Amino acid sequence: ESVTSIDEEVAKLLELKAQLGGDDGKHQFVLKTAKGTRDYNPKQMAIREKVFNTIIGCFKRHGAETIDTPVFELKETLTGKYGEDSKLIYDLKDQGGELLSLRYDLTVPFARYLAMNKITNIKRYHIAKVYRRDNPAMTRGRYREFYQCDFDIAGQYDAMIPDAECLKIVHEILSELDLGDFRIKVNDRRILDGMFAVCGVPDEKFRTICSTVDKLDKMAWEDVKKEMVNEKGLSEEAADQIGEYVSMQGGRDLAERLLQDPKMSQSKQACAGLSDIKLLFSYLELFQVTDKVVFDLSLARGLDYYTGIIYEAVLTQAGESVSVGSVAGGGRYDGLVGMFDPKGRKVPCVGVSIGIERIFSIMEQKAEASAEKVRTTEVQVMVASAQKNLLEERLKLVTELWNAGIKAEVMYKKNPKLLSQLQHCEESGIPLVAILGEQELKDGVVKLRVVATREEVRSIHSAHIMFVLSHTDTQICLDSNETLKVCM
Amino acid sequence: ESVTSIDEEVAKLLELKAQLGGDDGKHQFVLKTAKGTRDYNPKQMAIREKVFNTIIGCFKRHGAETIDTPVFELKETLTGKYGEDSKLIYDLKDQGGELLSLRYDLTVPFARYLAMNKITNIKRYHIAKVYRRDNPAMTRGRYREFYQCDFDIAGQYDAMIPDAECLKIVHEILSELDLGDFRIKVNDRRILDGMFAVCGVPDEKFRTICSTVDKLDKMAWEDVKKEMVNEKGLSEEAADQIGEYVSMQGGRDLAERLLQDPKMSQSKQACAGLSDIKLLFSYLELFQVTDKVVFDLSLARGLDYYTGIIYEAVLTQAGESVSVGSVAGGGRYDGLVGMFDPKGRKVPCVGVSIGIERIFSIMEQKAEASAEKVRTTEVQVMVASAQKNLLEERLKLVTELWNAGIKAEVMYKKNPKLLSQLQHCEESGIPLVAILGEQELKDGVVKLRVVATREEVRSIHSAHIMFVLSHTDTQICLDSNETLKVCM
Structure with missing residues (x-):
């Protein structure tokens, strides 16, 4: 009986709606x-x-x-x-x-x-x-x-x-x-x-x-x-x-x-x-x-x-x-x-x-x-540049990382500011930044920075980054000799 | 115009359906x-x-x-x-x-x-x-x-x-x-x-x-x-x-x-x-x-x-x-x-x-x-019994395994036949069976059997099974000394 009365109610309302012009009215x-x-x-x-x-x-x-x-x-x-x-x-x-x-x-x-x-x-x-x-x-x-x-x-x-x-x-x-x-x-x-x-x-x-x-x-x-x-x-x-x-x-x-x-x-x-x-x-x-x-x-x-x-x-x-x-x-x-x-x-x-x-x-x-921030991505490393005109180099490095199975990001700008790249890392909890500069490119190395502590290692080959990152999902930090190590 | 004609068609069909008695007819x-x-x-x-x-x-x-x-x-x-x-x-x-x-x-x-x-x-x-x-x-x-x-x-x-x-x-x-x-x-x-x-x-x-x-x-x-x-x-x-x-x-x-x-x-x-x-x-x-x-x-x-x-x-x-x-x-x-x-x-x-x-x-x-069978579960071990009246012992062992994070199953019968327990493993691709018998219970051990090869180790403590299984998702096999090892 309650179902019937609901049906009646619905029918009445639909009629009212139709009178109001329904879908045709603006x-x-x-x-x-x-x-x-x-x-x-x-x-x-x-x-x-x-x-x-x-x-x-x-x-x-x-x-x-x-x-x-x-x-x-x-x-x-x-x-x-x-x-x-x-x-x-x-x-x-x-x-x-x-x-x-x-x-x-x-x-x-x-x-x-x-x-x-x-x-x-x-x-x-x-x-x-x-x-x-x-x-x-x-x-x-x-x-x-x-x-x-x-x-x-x-x-x-x-x-x-x-x-x-x-x-x-x-x-x-x-x-x-x-x-x-x-x-x-x-x-x-x-x-x-x-x-x-x-x-x-x-x-x-x-x-x-x-x-x-x-x-x-x-x-x-x-x-x-x-x-x-x-x-x-x-x-x-x-x-x-x-x-x-x-x-x-x-x-x-x-x-x-x-x-x-x-x-x-x-x-x-x-x-x-x-x-x-x-x-x-x-x-x-x-x-x-x-x-x-x-x-x-x-x-x-x-x-x-x-x-x-x-x-x-x-x-x-x-x-x-x-x-x-x-x-x-x-x-x-x-x-x-x-x-x-x-x-x-x-x-x-x-x-x-x-x-x-x-x-x-x-x-x-x-x-x-909780004080702890909920991460919405799992990115391990951001590929950033310190100077202008390094888009090509950034895309090359991030490709190497992706191909090695590493979760990595790069900003979609030709010349992003280093600060805005670092800010993005802080906001989304990315633990590491791989920074490319002209000196690093000349030396064939990458500067790696731990976002939380701001520690940096100057000369890391990209192969080294890949080796470390592809063997762990956990965070990376630096020991006292400025060597990368895995922090469990 | 095609939308209109479809609407008309639908209306016609709905009318026919209504004439046929629709939902009211048996x-x-x-x-x-x-x-x-x-x-x-x-x-x-x-x-x-x-x-x-x-x-x-x-x-x-x-x-x-x-x-x-x-x-x-x-x-x-x-x-x-x-x-x-x-x-x-x-x-x-x-x-x-x-x-x-x-x-x-x-x-x-x-x-x-x-x-x-x-x-x-x-x-x-x-x-x-x-x-x-x-x-x-x-x-x-x-x-x-x-x-x-x-x-x-x-x-x-x-x-x-x-x-x-x-x-x-x-x-x-x-x-x-x-x-x-x-x-x-x-x-x-x-x-x-x-x-x-x-x-x-x-x-x-x-x-x-x-x-x-x-x-x-x-x-x-x-x-x-x-x-x-x-x-x-x-x-x-x-x-x-x-x-x-x-x-x-x-x-x-x-x-x-x-x-x-x-x-x-x-x-x-x-x-x-x-x-x-x-x-x-x-x-x-x-x-x-x-x-x-x-x-x-x-x-x-x-x-x-x-x-x-x-x-x-x-x-x-x-x-x-x-x-x-x-x-x-x-x-x-x-x-x-x-x-x-x-x-x-x-x-x-x-x-x-x-x-x-x-x-x-x-x-x-x-x-x-492909010849390879698609597994629909990830069960690592089946807890089985060779004799009657061992339901309590099976439930105790499977509880130990679950509590240690191991994927394990037990048959919901008081007295299942060993053969039917083994058959279930073969059908669903479970690699290992932990078999309880009266002798094993007396000795405080479990018999472990590799389903694919039918190899058995007689005396394994359940703690040992748990240690091995909780440290790997891969299959277990036996080496020549009847010792458990992980097969990669």
Whole structure:
């Protein structure tokens, strides 16, 4: 019904727009990106590259392959996968071919890919942009175009081993990115469903009550309870019973205790989930990650397609345990691929999505606060001249350097001032300048200057520069005998 | 007029579709990607990553930064930039906000980015997907979604220095990718325009005659001439004069000769272009790339926005000089940024686009033909067990390896057969297996096996494996004393 009313609203607005003259009327050209989107400048890209390298490094360490899918899918591929959120899907204009929509996440295209290619086993990561016509809150890192960064394991395996590896991966990535302390909450859809059943929630209210429970990380229990009772029509007793369970947190011990719980143990589903939580924790101990993992009965997660284990990682501010937002999440979805298979053949899947946009924001803030400048290029040496009319000589030397694989730059001016060449180095963090002058050319040498210290060596053959630079990516400095050496 | 007729056609078809029941009628669900698009499987991604690394390595060697822009732009940002090709732009459905279109190339978003941020100097690369509602010819590597890979230098600099660097970059990339012999054709829009003027082409026919000249790489001169005379209404004499010029190819010497040409020298524009070609070649000599560069008066290139130097790289089949298609192209476009600036301030730009999709196709064919298997993961070692009930031990060891930064895998089964573990290694090219058995566990050691040679060392401490593997990415083998060594 809400979809219909939105459609009506849109139709009304479009009519108004048409009356205003629409595209035919003259209007001021606006220089901007589309609402909810942004450009990445070179500094943001440098940070993005660093974060991606860490994450991809971890995925590769765990033996993942990667795939890519088109940015749009047939509209019907996305239909019926996102529940109420379907209204946020971007559709392409019908220009006379197939009806297309921009992908809303990477999980549904992954499931489509598996079914289409009849793949029953794969461990893959996929990093790409997805699209949601959401109300952008860009200051909080929420965009209409944003990256998702997914790792999934598909295949029929022994219980909880791939699930545990997903949590190991979250642990490794968040540790390596050094974002501060974090916690990984774990729960199971079957435990939630079992809990709802034994607390007396009617079957048809499971999903909606579940999405109310999901608000517990942003709302107090009192308000969540109000929503359950007043808006969702749940009995007060049922709500109170749920309230007792969802306040529980622990580890393997909690799962064991709940397996003995007179009410909870009545639900077969809940018992299956609790046994799996126990098994999961035994593997997490072997993976050495239990320090950060918490079994938390209040974790619900919104998406319809989860069928088993679910998890979410949150950063915790130093000292307090106030959550500053989710930075990773995922779970098991054993039914999704089957929705695409003509014969309904299932491929069990478990995966995790790294909240890369929030991580970008944090890294950007850290870079902003830090004294260290973010370099946007990797240039090792600038080829400069001290006198006029040395363009030819500069181009010759920079060619030698490029051909030797050295990252080098030259200014695109016939006669640049030495000062402006040096300034460029300081601005962009280039560590070395190779300076050509008439005397150096006569002697067949190059003057090499370390930008940071202003130290200089007068007579270096260009072959020497190349030898040193091509054998290291690190900075060069001079020792006391004015000899070049590598500073690690 | 052709746009209007297409619109009419689309409207007719949409009506037919509506009559058929459209989305409301029951229809067979089709499991496919949108027309003209494709998924990349892990093998294709491995090849793609290799090609990107080479290209990005070159861009970074030349000191380029990188930026990213959203996949869609305001519709009006793209309006009026692509001439007749505008009909190929994908529009998003009007869902009640801004009117949006998918980007058609990376150059227009780049110009929008520069104008919007008032940037007057940048050297940047951008690798991303672009979208064209073209008739896909996927067997020839033409898609509706495809990568562009652009390098551009924006800024007011001395003539031809950045232009020459673009050609140097094309030369480096094509050499390094080892695609076979290639040639880079160079021309200048001003030479073409001057040539049309002195040959008696009316001003208003410059663009259309230019696009006919552009077909010379696919059509014989006779057919091109016919099109000029019969379809475009050019006089036969004018066509013949053009025919003489466009058959000319050479180097700096040809530019010099044409500067003396009685007819050509009457055009100021042509002379400016010819002088720049001369200057360009002098820089190309210093960059050591003249072996592949040819001044070719038949090179036209379609896009409206070029204002000076234009170029295109083609692969030439060994022996013959038959072109197998363009793999890079670009030129100078000094007016595009000004189209976005409210005050029309110009930012001179020159750039090159690497034809990455065609290069992918060639690399895929090469991989297909080669005996060597393309690895889709980088796993160094598989942790396996020879007996039952060793899952705990396997998980412990693989954790040690992951924590030491080693790329390692373990099968997600409680009791996998040794054979199936070894088979997995052979299939995915994992060079080493660390095998755990009861005897090894008693002795506190691990058996290490080289998959390719089946050599084994019986007693290695896991710390030893970690030491060796974490100090190299290369393969390990055993020497005659059954000691591990690194094989380079």
